Amino acid sequence: MSSPTPQKERVADLLVLLVLAGLVVLYCASAIDASAHLLNLILVLPVSALILICCAIQFVLLIRQLRSPVEDLVEDETEPKDRVADVLPVMVLFSLYVLSLNWLGFDVGTFLFIGAFLWLHGERRWLWLLAYAFVFASLISIFFATMLPYPMPMLILSHVSLIS
Amino acid sequence: MIDTAALLDALNMLFSDSTPWLIVIPGIAIGLLFGAVPGLQISMAMAIFLPMTLYMDFMQAMLFLTAIFTGGSFGGSIPAILMNIPGTSSAIATAFDGYPMARQGQHNLALGTALAASCIGVIIGYAILFLLINPISKLVLKVGPLEMAVVILWGITLIGSLSSGSLLRGAISGLMGLLIGTIGYSEAGVARGTFGSPYLLDGVPAIPAMIGMFAASELFRLAKSNYLVEDSAARTVNVRQILSGFKRATADPVILTRGSLIGVFVGAIPGVGSSVANLLSYIFTKRRAAEPESFGRGNPRGVVASEAANSTSEAGSMATLLALGIPGGGATAVMLAAFAMHNITGGPQFIREEADVVYAVILANFGQAFLLIGLGLLLIPILANLVRVPMNYLVPSVLSLAVFGSFGLTGDLRGPITVLVFSLLGWLFKRYDYSVPAAVIGILLSTMAEDSMIYSYQISGGQWSYVLERPIALGILGLLVLSVFGNRLVDALTRGART
Numbered sequence: 213m214s215s216p217t218p219q220k221e222r223v224a225d226l227l228v229l230l231v232l233a234g235l236v237v238l239y240c241a242s243a244i245d246a247s248a249h250l251l252n253l254i255l256v257l258p259v260s261a262l263i264l265i266c267c268a269i270q271f272v273l274l275i276r277q278l279r280s281p282v283e284d285l286v287e288d289e290t291e292p293k294d295r296v297a298d299v300l301p302v303m304v305l306f307s308l309y310v311l312s313l314n315w316l317g318f319d320v321g322t323f324l325f326i327g328a329f330l331w332l333h334g335e336r337r338w339l340w341l342l343a344y345a346f347v348f349a350s351l352i353s354i355f356f357a358t359m360l361p362y363p364m365p366m367l368i369l370s371h372v373s374l375i376s
Numbered sequence: 377m378i379d380t381a382a383l384l385d386a387l388n389m390l391f392s393d394s395t396p397w398l399i400v401i402p403g404i405a406i407g408l409l410f411g412a413v414p415g416l417q418i419s420m421a422m423a424i425f426l427p428m429t430l431y432m433d434f435m436q437a438m439l440f441l442t443a444i445f446t447g448g449s450f451g452g453s454i455p456a457i458l459m460n461i462p463g464t465s466s467a468i469a470t471a472f473d474g475y476p477m478a479r480q481g482q483h484n485l486a487l488g489t490a491l492a493a494s495c496i497g498v499i500i501g502y503a504i505l506f507l508l509i510n511p512i513s514k515l516v517l518k519v520g521p522l523e524m525a526v527v528i529l530w531g532i533t534l535i536g537s538l539s540s541g542s543l544l545r546g547a548i549s550g551l552m553g554l555l556i557g558t559i560g561y562s563e564a565g566v567a568r569g570t571f572g573s574p575y576l577l578d579g580v581p582a583i584p585a586m587i588g589m590f591a592a593s594e595l596f597r598l599a600k601s602n603y604l605v606e607d608s609a610a611r612t613v614n615v616r617q618i619l620s621g622f623k624r625a626t627a628d629p630v631i632l633t634r635g636s637l638i639g640v641f642v643g644a645i646p647g648v649g650s651s652v653a654n655l656l657s658y659i660f661t662k663r664r665a666a667e668p669e670s671f672g673r674g675n676p677r678g679v680v681a682s683e684a685a686n687s688t689s690e691a692g693s694m695a696t697l698l699a700l701g702i703p704g705g706g707a708t709a710v711m712l713a714a715f716a717m718h719n720i721t722g723g724p725q726f727i728r729e730e731a732d733v734v735y736a737v738i739l740a741n742f743g744q745a746f747l748l749i750g751l752g753l754l755l756i757p758i759l760a761n762l763v764r765v766p767m768n769y770l771v772p773s774v775l776s777l778a779v780f781g782s783f784g785l786t787g788d789l790r791g792p793i794t795v796l797v798f799s800l801l802g803w804l805f806k807r808y809d810y811s812v813p814a815a816v817i818g819i820l821l822s823t824m825a826e827d828s829m830i831y832s833y834q835i836s837g838g839q840w841s842y843v844l845e846r847p848i849a850l851g852i853l854g855l856l857v858l859s860v861f862g863n864r865l866v867d868a869l870t871r872g873a874r875t
Binding site for chain 2: 269270309334360
């Protein structure tokens with residue numbers, strides 16, 4: 213997959229800026245809606261106003277850059293950007309891991325996450341993959357479950373009397 | 377300034393018997409371990425081991441807890457350098473240059489430098505405390521909520537302008553962080569920005585958010601790499617280089633001393649402490665450097681500046697605790713609990729009546745700094761082997777560790793979910809050149825900023841003229857303006873003089 217063009221990058225940059233500004237407006241509205249009392253807005257309102265002013269100036273600068281010739285934009289790019297396709301699988305896997313912790317527990321969830329990550333990144337020695345995922349997930353689960361003063365969601369280790 | 381009789385009593389307490397020292401070594405080791413594991417905080421270590429101090433006398437309890445504090449203040453730099461995860465919020469600036477050094481294969485040098493700066497910082501900090509404990513306690517009382525609010529604004533502006541390519545993007549990031557930190561119940565008892573979610577009522581958990589923005593987002597980017605250090609020849613653990621890094625730190629006495637002074641005085645301000653001290657010291661060092669652009673790309677001076685300040689702020693927060701009985705942060709709050717467990721109240725009366733104990737705690741910390749050198753040099757070669765672990769094993773292991781650690785911080789799934797959300801936000805910020813450090817600092821300091829503004833409003837009765845009555849606040853405001861517009865002003869004046 214080829215890298216996105218500088219022009220596309222600038223459009224994406226502009227969209228990110230607009231989303232950030234939108235979130236600020238949304239939050240500010242929520243804060244005012246909750247209470248318009250001065251003590252509630254003493255920080256939120258001036259900070260929101262400052263962000264929106266900065267966003268407006270940045271918006272103008274980005275629009276100017278978008279209108280400038282493509283050659284200038286290429287010179288602008290000093291560092292290569294991450295490709296979304298490279299990081300997306302890791303993000304999805306990590307999201308699934310975190311969001312499934314309540315059902316799978318930290319022990320089984322971690323085992324599956326590490327195993328899946330290793331497989332996704334080219335580890336094909338199955339015995340080694342399973343052994344590493346098992347040992348790491350067990351050790352870290354037992355360590356934290358015994359160190360922390362509150363119960364952790366566990367699928368299998370919750371049945372072990374030492375940490376339950 | 378120094379009570380000689382109390383000093384002699386203190387020496388007698390410390391050296392007539394070896395018992396007080398026997399608990400210092402495990403204390404430092406516990407601090408190192410908790411500081412080095414992301415998600416386990418120094419304050420958590422102190423809280424976990426606090427019940428043990430019931431079986432110790434007050435002096436021993438103080439030595440044990442300050443030993444954990446000392447070990448932890450360096451321990452936080454280990455994951456900051458090797459994994460870009462500041463083990464504690466006080467090691468944020470250490471990661472700025474320590475991690476790029478590790479990526480360039482200079483991990484041994486960076487760890488040695490951090491250890492030396494930490495140990496020397498502790499010694500300088502406690503030396504300052506030893507000499508100035510009385511004046512410091514008086515100075516701290518002059519810092520009011522308005523000064524705190526202005527310091528926070530100044531810090532965020534500086535971090536934003538220095539850690540991002542553009543002042544505007546830096547400011548947007550820092551201010552966004554401030555807003556994120558205000559989500560949840562306000563001081564007025566109003567829930568803001570929760571959008572109906574009960575998980576957000578207590579606000580965004582700051583440390584999991586920091587772990588997500590700094591560490592997890594970076595790990596997403598590293599997943600495609602083979603090793604933390606790509607050059608296989610540089611992927612070694614070299615004790616000589618660690619020692620050379622140790623020596624390297626002593627080559628910058630000005631940075632060490634400035635960092636230590638910042639650490640003591642900022643650390644003494646209740647609620648500010650090492651999280652701000654390391655950043656301020658880093659900013660000052662960068663601004664005064666001949667090549668400021670080399671900072672953030674692996675300049676060892678950045679590591680020295682940060683570590684000197686964060687380890688010294690321990691002495692500063694101890695000054696406030698001993699002199700006023702006010703804890704400067706989480707760790708000193710646990711110490712305050714130890715005070716209560718032993719029926720002792722900190723404050724001017726404590727300093728007057730128990731001066732021998734105060735001096736003994738200070739002197740013991742000099743000893744702890746030397747013990748930390750030994751323990752650190754023993755442990756760093758073991759910990760530095762992390763660079764030999766392939767990335768496909770390191771990334772999921774560290775991500776899991778971050779998830780467990782964040783659960784440890786919140787006690788429920790809010791922690792891991794916060795790590796997830798902020799890892800995605802952190803990746804987005806990094807990709808589009810918004811400043812992650814500024815956003816994180818904003819989140820960490822927002823509650824303090826809002827409280828300071830509310831108290832200033834209440835004290836002043838809403839009168840703007842109150843600002844004119846606060847010379848320290850005015851001075852800091854002047855510095856803020858100079859920090860943002862100073863370079864442009866100098867450029868304009870120089871151009872004007874030439875034409």
